[in-house]
Amino acid sequence: MGLGDVAAVLAKASGGDGEAFALLVNSHARTAFRLAYRLTGNERDAEDVVQESFIRAYRQLSRFEARSNFATWLHRIVVNCAMDSLRGRQVRRERLADPVEDMPDVAASDCPSPERLAMSDEIRRRVDASMAELTPQERVAFALRHYEGRSIDEIGRTLGVQTSAAKHAVFRAVKKIRVALEPLRSTP
Protein backbone atom coordinates (compact mmCIF):
# COMPACT_ATOMS: atom_id res chain seq x y z
CA MET A 1 0.00 0.00 0.00
CA GLY A 2 1.42 3.41 -0.95
CA LEU A 3 1.36 6.40 1.38
CA GLY A 4 -1.61 7.98 -0.36
CA ASP A 5 -3.48 4.69 -0.24
CA VAL A 6 -2.75 4.32 3.47
CA ALA A 7 -4.10 7.79 4.17
CA ALA A 8 -7.26 7.07 2.18
CA VAL A 9 -7.77 3.70 3.86
CA LEU A 10 -7.20 5.25 7.28
CA ALA A 11 -9.69 8.00 6.59
CA LYS A 12 -12.29 5.40 5.61
CA ALA A 13 -11.48 3.15 8.56
CA SER A 14 -11.78 6.09 10.98
CA GLY A 15 -15.22 6.70 9.55
CA GLY A 16 -16.21 3.18 10.54
CA ASP A 17 -15.55 1.46 7.23
CA GLY A 18 -14.92 -2.17 8.19
CA GLU A 19 -13.61 -3.00 4.75
CA ALA A 20 -10.90 -0.37 5.09
CA PHE A 21 -9.96 -1.59 8.55
CA ALA A 22 -9.74 -5.15 7.22
CA LEU A 23 -7.16 -3.92 4.72
CA LEU A 24 -5.13 -2.36 7.53
CA VAL A 25 -5.27 -5.62 9.47
CA ASN A 26 -4.10 -7.46 6.39
CA SER A 27 -1.21 -5.06 5.81
CA HIS A 28 0.10 -5.02 9.36
CA ALA A 29 -0.77 -8.40 10.91
CA ARG A 30 2.48 -10.16 10.15
CA THR A 31 4.65 -7.34 11.44
CA ALA A 32 2.50 -7.14 14.55
CA PHE A 33 2.89 -10.87 15.09
CA ARG A 34 6.67 -10.75 14.81
CA LEU A 35 6.80 -7.98 17.38
CA ALA A 36 4.29 -9.66 19.70
CA TYR A 37 6.20 -12.94 19.53
CA ARG A 38 9.46 -11.25 20.44
CA LEU A 39 7.83 -9.48 23.35
CA THR A 40 5.92 -12.44 24.75
CA GLY A 41 8.17 -15.29 23.65
CA ASN A 42 5.43 -17.69 22.65
CA GLU A 43 3.01 -18.13 19.79
CA ARG A 44 -0.21 -18.45 21.72
CA ASP A 45 0.29 -15.22 23.63
CA ALA A 46 1.56 -13.48 20.50
CA GLU A 47 -1.61 -14.45 18.61
CA ASP A 48 -3.76 -13.10 21.44
CA VAL A 49 -1.74 -9.89 21.60
CA VAL A 50 -2.09 -9.32 17.86
CA GLN A 51 -5.87 -9.76 17.96
CA GLU A 52 -6.28 -7.61 21.04
CA SER A 53 -4.07 -4.92 19.49
CA PHE A 54 -6.20 -4.64 16.38
CA ILE A 55 -9.38 -4.52 18.44
CA ARG A 56 -7.89 -1.72 20.53
CA ALA A 57 -6.69 0.06 17.42
CA TYR A 58 -10.19 -0.12 15.95
CA ARG A 59 -11.70 1.30 19.13
CA GLN A 60 -9.15 4.10 19.28
CA LEU A 61 -9.01 4.88 15.59
CA SER A 62 -10.84 8.17 16.06
CA ARG A 63 -7.93 9.31 18.25
CA PHE A 64 -5.36 8.50 15.61
CA GLU A 65 -3.92 11.64 14.06
CA ALA A 66 -3.80 11.59 10.30
CA ARG A 67 -0.30 13.06 10.27
CA SER A 68 1.07 10.19 12.33
CA ASN A 69 2.40 6.94 11.03
CA PHE A 70 -0.07 4.09 11.47
CA ALA A 71 2.68 1.49 11.83
CA THR A 72 4.29 3.47 14.66
CA TRP A 73 0.95 3.95 16.36
CA LEU A 74 0.11 0.26 16.07
CA HIS A 75 3.60 -0.65 17.32
CA ARG A 76 2.87 1.19 20.54
CA ILE A 77 -0.49 -0.51 20.92
CA VAL A 78 1.11 -3.95 20.42
CA VAL A 79 3.73 -3.13 23.07
CA ASN A 80 1.03 -2.05 25.53
CA CYS A 81 -1.02 -5.17 24.86
CA ALA A 82 2.07 -7.33 25.30
CA MET A 83 2.81 -5.58 28.61
CA ASP A 84 -0.73 -6.36 29.75
CA SER A 85 -0.34 -9.96 28.67
CA LEU A 86 2.97 -10.29 30.51
CA ARG A 87 1.51 -8.69 33.64
CA GLY A 88 -1.41 -11.13 33.49
CA ARG A 89 1.04 -13.98 33.12
CA GLN A 90 3.05 -12.73 36.08
CA VAL A 91 -0.07 -12.49 38.25
CA ARG A 92 -1.16 -16.01 37.29
CA ARG A 93 2.29 -17.33 38.03
CA GLU A 94 2.36 -15.69 41.43
CA ARG A 95 -1.06 -17.11 42.22
CA LEU A 96 -0.45 -20.59 40.96
CA ALA A 97 3.31 -20.76 41.41
CA ASP A 98 3.35 -22.50 38.05
CA PRO A 99 6.59 -21.72 36.25
CA VAL A 100 5.73 -24.17 33.48
CA GLU A 101 3.22 -21.75 32.02
CA ASP A 102 5.98 -19.28 31.36
CA MET A 103 8.19 -21.63 29.47
CA PRO A 104 7.99 -20.41 25.89
CA ASP A 105 7.81 -22.68 22.90
CA VAL A 106 11.06 -24.24 21.93
CA ALA A 107 10.77 -24.71 18.22
CA ALA A 108 11.55 -28.22 17.05
CA SER A 109 13.99 -28.35 14.21
CA ASP A 110 13.62 -30.66 11.23
CA CYS A 111 17.34 -30.88 10.66
CA PRO A 112 19.24 -31.34 13.89
CA SER A 113 22.94 -30.60 13.57
CA PRO A 114 24.45 -32.17 16.68
CA GLU A 115 26.61 -29.98 18.93
CA ARG A 116 25.74 -26.61 17.52
CA LEU A 117 22.06 -27.33 17.79
CA ALA A 118 22.43 -28.77 21.24
CA MET A 119 24.30 -25.66 22.35
CA SER A 120 21.87 -23.22 20.77
CA ASP A 121 18.97 -25.15 22.29
CA GLU A 122 20.60 -24.91 25.67
CA ILE A 123 21.22 -21.17 25.20
CA ARG A 124 17.62 -20.73 24.13
CA ARG A 125 16.36 -22.73 27.09
CA ARG A 126 18.39 -20.68 29.52
CA VAL A 127 17.48 -17.39 27.88
CA ASP A 128 13.80 -18.37 27.98
CA ALA A 129 14.06 -19.32 31.63
CA SER A 130 15.77 -16.06 32.54
CA MET A 131 13.35 -14.03 30.42
CA ALA A 132 10.49 -15.60 32.36
CA GLU A 133 12.02 -14.16 35.51
CA LEU A 134 12.13 -10.60 34.16
CA THR A 135 9.50 -8.07 35.06
CA PRO A 136 7.20 -7.15 32.15
CA GLN A 137 9.00 -3.83 31.79
CA GLU A 138 12.45 -5.42 31.75
CA ARG A 139 11.37 -8.01 29.27
CA VAL A 140 9.75 -5.56 26.89
CA ALA A 141 12.60 -3.06 27.16
CA PHE A 142 15.14 -5.80 26.44
CA ALA A 143 13.15 -7.23 23.51
CA LEU A 144 12.71 -3.80 21.97
CA ARG A 145 16.40 -2.98 22.34
CA HIS A 146 17.89 -6.36 21.54
CA TYR A 147 15.55 -7.94 19.00
CA GLU A 148 13.87 -4.91 17.50
CA GLY A 149 16.85 -2.55 17.51
CA ARG A 150 14.93 0.35 19.06
CA SER A 151 16.92 3.06 20.77
CA ILE A 152 16.71 3.54 24.54
CA ASP A 153 15.06 6.93 23.98
CA GLU A 154 12.44 5.37 21.79
CA ILE A 155 11.82 2.57 24.29
CA GLY A 156 11.31 5.17 27.01
CA ARG A 157 8.75 6.99 24.90
CA THR A 158 6.96 3.79 23.94
CA LEU A 159 6.73 2.62 27.54
CA GLY A 160 5.91 6.08 28.82
CA VAL A 161 8.90 6.15 31.19
CA GLN A 162 12.05 8.26 31.54
CA THR A 163 14.99 7.32 29.33
CA SER A 164 17.00 6.41 32.43
CA ALA A 165 14.26 4.01 33.57
CA ALA A 166 14.23 2.35 30.16
CA LYS A 167 18.02 2.12 30.22
CA HIS A 168 18.09 0.50 33.64
CA ALA A 169 15.37 -1.94 32.64
CA VAL A 170 17.63 -3.10 29.80
CA PHE A 171 20.66 -3.25 32.14
CA ARG A 172 18.80 -5.41 34.65
CA ALA A 173 17.48 -7.71 31.93
CA VAL A 174 20.93 -8.26 30.45
CA LYS A 175 22.42 -8.93 33.88
CA LYS A 176 19.85 -11.65 34.56
CA ILE A 177 20.36 -13.24 31.16
CA ARG A 178 24.09 -13.07 31.60
CA VAL A 179 23.90 -14.87 34.93
CA ALA A 180 21.80 -17.59 33.27
CA LEU A 181 24.28 -18.02 30.44
CA GLU A 182 27.46 -17.76 32.50
CA PRO A 183 27.80 -21.52 33.14
CA LEU A 184 27.86 -22.15 29.38
CA ARG A 185 30.79 -19.75 28.95
CA SER A 186 32.97 -21.86 31.23
CA THR A 187 32.08 -25.01 29.26
CA PRO A 188 35.08 -25.98 27.11
Next chain:
Amino acid sequence: MTHCSDDELLLEYYGEESGSTTHRLVCAECTARYRALKQMLDDVTLEPPERDDRYGLEVWQAIRHRLPARESRWHAMLTPRWGLAAAAALLLAVGFTAGRLWPRVDPTAPPSMALSTPNAVAVSATADDEARRRVVLLTINDHFDRSDGVLAEVMNAGSPRDLSAEQQRAADLVAASRLYRRNAVVINEPAMAAVLEEVERVLLDIVHQPPQATAADLDAIRRRIDAAGLLFKVRVMTNELQHRLEQPSSAPPTSTSTIG
Protein backbone atom coordinates in the same frame (compact mmCIF):
# COMPACT_ATOMS: atom_id res chain seq x y z
CA MET B 1 42.94 3.89 35.37
CA THR B 2 39.16 3.65 35.50
CA HIS B 3 37.85 0.70 33.57
CA CYS B 4 34.56 0.65 31.71
CA SER B 5 31.54 -0.52 33.64
CA ASP B 6 29.41 -3.40 32.36
CA ASP B 7 26.62 -0.95 31.65
CA GLU B 8 28.91 1.25 29.57
CA LEU B 9 30.07 -1.75 27.57
CA LEU B 10 26.47 -2.75 27.07
CA LEU B 11 25.55 0.69 25.77
CA GLU B 12 28.47 0.51 23.39
CA TYR B 13 27.33 -2.90 22.17
CA TYR B 14 23.92 -1.47 21.34
CA GLY B 15 25.40 1.58 19.65
CA GLU B 16 24.10 3.92 22.33
CA GLU B 17 26.10 6.85 23.66
CA SER B 18 28.37 5.46 26.36
CA GLY B 19 31.66 7.37 26.47
CA SER B 20 33.51 4.12 27.06
CA THR B 21 34.80 3.44 23.58
CA THR B 22 37.89 5.63 23.77
CA HIS B 23 39.16 3.87 26.87
CA ARG B 24 38.05 0.43 25.77
CA LEU B 25 40.02 0.63 22.54
CA VAL B 26 43.29 1.11 24.40
CA CYS B 27 42.55 -1.22 27.30
CA ALA B 28 43.09 -4.95 26.75
CA GLU B 29 41.09 -5.91 29.81
CA CYS B 30 38.02 -3.88 28.82
CA THR B 31 38.30 -5.09 25.23
CA ALA B 32 38.27 -8.68 26.47
CA ARG B 33 35.23 -7.99 28.62
CA TYR B 34 33.52 -6.30 25.69
CA ARG B 35 34.20 -9.31 23.46
CA ALA B 36 32.79 -11.69 26.04
CA LEU B 37 29.67 -9.56 26.36
CA LYS B 38 29.31 -9.33 22.61
CA GLN B 39 29.70 -13.07 22.16
CA MET B 40 27.08 -13.71 24.81
CA LEU B 41 24.55 -11.26 23.39
CA ASP B 42 25.15 -12.31 19.79
CA ASP B 43 23.97 -15.76 20.80
CA VAL B 44 20.69 -14.42 22.16
CA THR B 45 18.43 -14.63 19.15
CA LEU B 46 14.73 -15.17 18.72
CA GLU B 47 13.34 -15.78 15.27
CA PRO B 48 9.54 -15.62 15.24
CA PRO B 49 7.74 -18.41 13.41
CA GLU B 50 6.74 -17.42 9.89
CA ARG B 51 3.18 -16.44 9.14
CA ASP B 52 2.07 -16.76 5.51
CA ASP B 53 0.19 -14.17 3.51
CA ARG B 54 -3.14 -15.54 4.72
CA TYR B 55 -2.35 -14.54 8.28
CA GLY B 56 -4.00 -11.14 7.90
CA LEU B 57 -7.18 -12.87 6.84
CA GLU B 58 -7.02 -15.24 9.82
CA VAL B 59 -6.62 -12.32 12.22
CA TRP B 60 -9.46 -10.48 10.57
CA GLN B 61 -11.74 -13.52 10.76
CA ALA B 62 -10.84 -13.94 14.42
CA ILE B 63 -11.61 -10.36 15.42
CA ARG B 64 -14.32 -9.17 13.07
CA HIS B 65 -17.18 -10.35 15.30
CA ARG B 66 -15.54 -8.79 18.33
CA LEU B 67 -15.28 -5.28 16.90
CA PRO B 68 -17.71 -2.70 18.21
CA ALA B 69 -20.59 -2.37 15.76
CA ARG B 70 -20.20 0.47 13.30
CA GLU B 71 -21.85 1.15 10.04
CA SER B 72 -19.82 0.09 7.04
CA ARG B 73 -20.40 -0.03 3.36
CA TRP B 74 -20.11 -3.79 3.13
CA HIS B 75 -22.17 -4.22 6.25
CA ALA B 76 -24.92 -2.10 4.83
CA MET B 77 -24.79 -4.04 1.61
CA LEU B 78 -24.92 -7.40 3.31
CA THR B 79 -27.83 -6.79 5.65
CA PRO B 80 -31.54 -6.82 4.87
CA ARG B 81 -31.73 -3.15 5.83
CA TRP B 82 -30.52 -2.52 2.34
CA GLY B 83 -34.20 -2.55 1.69
CA LEU B 84 -36.71 -4.70 0.00
CA ALA B 85 -37.79 -1.86 -2.22
CA ALA B 86 -34.28 -1.33 -3.48
CA ALA B 87 -33.82 -5.05 -3.99
CA ALA B 88 -37.09 -5.31 -5.88
CA ALA B 89 -36.15 -2.38 -8.09
CA LEU B 90 -32.78 -3.95 -8.74
CA LEU B 91 -34.33 -7.29 -9.60
CA LEU B 92 -36.64 -5.62 -12.07
CA ALA B 93 -33.71 -3.89 -13.68
CA VAL B 94 -31.66 -7.08 -13.70
CA GLY B 95 -34.55 -9.08 -15.12
CA PHE B 96 -34.93 -6.55 -17.88
CA THR B 97 -31.21 -6.45 -18.61
CA ALA B 98 -30.86 -10.22 -18.43
CA GLY B 99 -33.76 -10.62 -20.84
CA ARG B 100 -32.15 -8.26 -23.29
CA LEU B 101 -28.74 -9.81 -22.99
CA TRP B 102 -29.79 -13.44 -23.00
CA PRO B 103 -29.33 -14.14 -26.73
CA ARG B 104 -25.70 -13.00 -26.45
CA VAL B 105 -24.83 -15.37 -23.63
CA ASP B 106 -21.95 -17.71 -24.39
CA PRO B 107 -23.46 -21.18 -24.95
CA THR B 108 -20.28 -22.82 -23.62
CA ALA B 109 -20.73 -21.16 -20.25
CA PRO B 110 -20.98 -23.32 -17.10
CA PRO B 111 -24.41 -24.79 -16.26
CA SER B 112 -25.01 -22.52 -13.26
CA MET B 113 -25.18 -19.55 -15.60
CA ALA B 114 -28.59 -20.79 -16.67
CA LEU B 115 -29.80 -18.74 -13.73
CA SER B 116 -29.42 -15.73 -15.92
CA THR B 117 -32.44 -16.73 -18.00
CA PRO B 118 -35.53 -14.67 -17.32
CA ASN B 119 -37.28 -17.68 -15.78
CA ALA B 120 -34.41 -18.39 -13.46
CA VAL B 121 -34.28 -14.75 -12.48
CA ALA B 122 -37.91 -14.94 -11.55
CA VAL B 123 -37.39 -18.09 -9.51
CA SER B 124 -34.35 -16.81 -7.65
CA ALA B 125 -35.97 -13.44 -7.22
CA THR B 126 -38.39 -14.99 -4.79
CA ALA B 127 -35.41 -15.98 -2.64
CA ASP B 128 -37.22 -19.24 -1.87
CA ASP B 129 -35.09 -21.50 -3.95
CA GLU B 130 -32.29 -22.27 -1.57
CA ALA B 131 -30.89 -24.98 -3.81
CA ARG B 132 -30.42 -22.56 -6.68
CA ARG B 133 -28.87 -19.99 -4.38
CA ARG B 134 -26.39 -22.59 -3.20
CA VAL B 135 -25.49 -23.50 -6.75
CA VAL B 136 -24.79 -19.84 -7.51
CA LEU B 137 -22.72 -19.45 -4.36
CA LEU B 138 -20.79 -22.64 -5.09
CA THR B 139 -19.90 -21.50 -8.59
CA ILE B 140 -18.94 -18.05 -7.39
CA ASN B 141 -16.87 -19.59 -4.63
CA ASP B 142 -15.06 -21.70 -7.20
CA HIS B 143 -14.62 -18.61 -9.36
CA PHE B 144 -13.08 -16.67 -6.48
CA ASP B 145 -10.81 -19.59 -5.75
CA ARG B 146 -9.55 -19.73 -9.34
CA SER B 147 -9.20 -15.95 -9.47
CA ASP B 148 -7.16 -16.13 -6.28
CA GLY B 149 -4.85 -18.56 -8.10
CA VAL B 150 -4.28 -16.21 -11.04
CA LEU B 151 -3.84 -13.12 -8.87
CA ALA B 152 -1.43 -14.93 -6.56
CA GLU B 153 0.58 -16.17 -9.57
CA VAL B 154 0.91 -12.61 -10.83
CA MET B 155 1.81 -11.27 -7.39
CA ASN B 156 4.53 -13.89 -6.96
CA ALA B 157 5.77 -13.99 -10.55
CA GLY B 158 9.48 -13.43 -11.06
CA SER B 159 9.87 -10.58 -13.49
CA PRO B 160 9.95 -10.27 -16.41
CA ARG B 161 8.22 -13.44 -17.56
CA ASP B 162 5.81 -15.04 -20.01
CA LEU B 163 2.29 -14.36 -18.80
CA SER B 164 0.41 -16.18 -21.54
CA ALA B 165 -0.78 -19.05 -19.32
CA GLU B 166 -2.12 -16.64 -16.69
CA GLN B 167 -3.64 -14.49 -19.42
CA GLN B 168 -5.54 -17.47 -20.82
CA ARG B 169 -6.89 -18.36 -17.38
CA ALA B 170 -7.72 -14.70 -16.73
CA ALA B 171 -9.60 -14.45 -20.04
CA ASP B 172 -11.70 -17.52 -19.16
CA LEU B 173 -12.44 -16.06 -15.75
CA VAL B 174 -13.45 -12.68 -17.19
CA ALA B 175 -15.92 -14.36 -19.56
CA ALA B 176 -17.52 -16.25 -16.69
CA SER B 177 -17.31 -13.37 -14.23
CA ARG B 178 -19.81 -11.18 -16.06
CA LEU B 179 -22.47 -13.82 -15.69
CA TYR B 180 -21.57 -14.68 -12.11
CA ARG B 181 -21.75 -11.01 -11.26
CA ARG B 182 -25.22 -10.78 -12.72
CA ASN B 183 -26.28 -13.88 -10.80
CA ALA B 184 -24.86 -12.42 -7.61
CA VAL B 185 -27.03 -9.35 -8.08
CA VAL B 186 -30.06 -11.52 -8.80
CA ILE B 187 -29.70 -13.45 -5.54
CA ASN B 188 -29.24 -10.16 -3.69
CA GLU B 189 -25.50 -10.38 -3.01
CA PRO B 190 -24.35 -6.89 -4.02
CA ALA B 191 -21.13 -7.03 -1.98
CA MET B 192 -20.16 -10.18 -3.80
CA ALA B 193 -21.01 -8.56 -7.13
CA ALA B 194 -18.84 -5.57 -6.22
CA VAL B 195 -15.82 -7.76 -5.48
CA LEU B 196 -16.44 -9.76 -8.64
CA GLU B 197 -16.40 -6.52 -10.59
CA GLU B 198 -13.14 -5.40 -8.99
CA VAL B 199 -11.54 -8.76 -9.72
CA GLU B 200 -12.84 -8.64 -13.27
CA ARG B 201 -11.20 -5.27 -13.91
CA VAL B 202 -7.81 -6.51 -12.76
CA LEU B 203 -8.18 -9.76 -14.68
CA LEU B 204 -8.89 -7.67 -17.78
CA ASP B 205 -5.71 -5.72 -17.09
CA ILE B 206 -3.81 -9.00 -17.03
CA VAL B 207 -5.44 -10.14 -20.27
CA HIS B 208 -4.44 -6.90 -21.99
CA GLN B 209 -0.77 -7.05 -21.02
CA PRO B 210 1.76 -8.06 -23.68
CA PRO B 211 2.45 -11.80 -23.25
CA GLN B 212 6.09 -11.04 -22.37
CA ALA B 213 5.36 -8.72 -19.51
CA THR B 214 8.16 -6.40 -18.47
CA ALA B 215 9.04 -5.77 -14.87
CA ALA B 216 7.22 -2.43 -15.11
CA ASP B 217 4.06 -4.10 -16.49
CA LEU B 218 4.03 -6.61 -13.68
CA ASP B 219 4.72 -3.94 -11.10
CA ALA B 220 1.80 -1.86 -12.32
CA ILE B 221 -0.62 -4.79 -11.99
CA ARG B 222 0.77 -5.79 -8.63
CA ARG B 223 0.40 -2.26 -7.34
CA ARG B 224 -3.20 -2.26 -8.46
CA ILE B 225 -3.93 -5.61 -6.81
CA ASP B 226 -2.15 -4.50 -3.68
CA ALA B 227 -3.70 -1.03 -3.49
CA ALA B 228 -7.19 -2.48 -3.68
CA GLY B 229 -6.32 -5.24 -1.21
CA LEU B 230 -7.88 -7.44 -3.84
CA LEU B 231 -6.33 -10.75 -2.94
CA PHE B 232 -7.39 -10.18 0.61
CA LYS B 233 -10.96 -9.31 -0.36
CA VAL B 234 -11.17 -12.41 -2.53
CA ARG B 235 -9.97 -14.53 0.36
CA VAL B 236 -12.41 -12.95 2.78
CA MET B 237 -15.19 -13.68 0.32
CA THR B 238 -14.05 -17.27 -0.25
CA ASN B 239 -13.81 -17.81 3.47
CA GLU B 240 -17.23 -16.35 4.08
CA LEU B 241 -18.80 -18.34 1.25
CA GLN B 242 -17.33 -21.57 2.52
CA HIS B 243 -18.69 -20.81 5.95
CA ARG B 244 -22.14 -20.02 4.58
CA LEU B 245 -22.20 -23.09 2.37
CA GLU B 246 -21.57 -25.24 5.43
CA GLN B 247 -24.66 -23.78 7.12
CA PRO B 248 -28.21 -25.07 6.50
CA SER B 249 -29.15 -21.72 4.99
CA SER B 250 -26.75 -19.88 2.70
CA ALA B 251 -28.55 -16.55 3.07
CA PRO B 252 -26.38 -13.51 3.89
CA PRO B 253 -25.69 -12.92 7.60
CA THR B 254 -28.22 -10.65 9.24
CA SER B 255 -26.46 -9.37 12.33
CA THR B 256 -22.75 -9.05 11.73
CA SER B 257 -21.27 -8.40 8.36
CA THR B 258 -18.67 -10.38 6.53
CA ILE B 259 -16.13 -7.66 6.65
CA GLY B 260 -17.26 -4.84 8.79
